[in-house]
Amino acid sequence: MDPGCGWLYGNVTGTTIDNTAPLTAADRCDRCGAQAYVRVVLPVGELLFCAHHAREHAPKFATVATHVQDETDRLHAEHGSGARALS
Numbered sequence: 250m251d252p253g254c255g256w257l258y259g260n261v262t263g264t265t266i267d268n269t270a271p272l273t274a275a276d277r278c279d280r281c282g283a284q285a286y287v288r289v290v291l292p293v294g295e296l297l298f299c300a301h302h303a304r305e306h307a308p309k310f311a312t313v314a315t316h317v318q319d320e321t322d323r324l325h326a327e328h329g330s331g332a333r334a335l336s
């Protein structure tokens with residue numbers, strides 16, 4: 250692997266990750282530190298995003314992600330009608 254091919258390829262092991270476990274309160278958005286509700290699995294690792302940043306970065310990771318675990322439904326369930334619609 251070319252080590253200089255971009256930020257997506259830094260500090261990852263390259264091993265296959267079994268990461269289908271539900272996200273928890275300990276999982277934090279890689280961008281702002283809020284609770285993560287979306288896990289983006291990449292060929293070289295994974296990223297965690299809150300609902301806000303998942304939407305913001307969706308056009309970028311959609312082209313490279315091998316799996317997107319979207320638990321934003323839980324956001325609505327936990328916060329009720331106060332949560333913004335994500336559609």
Ligand SMILES: [Zn+2]
Pocket residue numbers: 278279280281282283298299300301302303
């Ligand atoms: Zn965020």
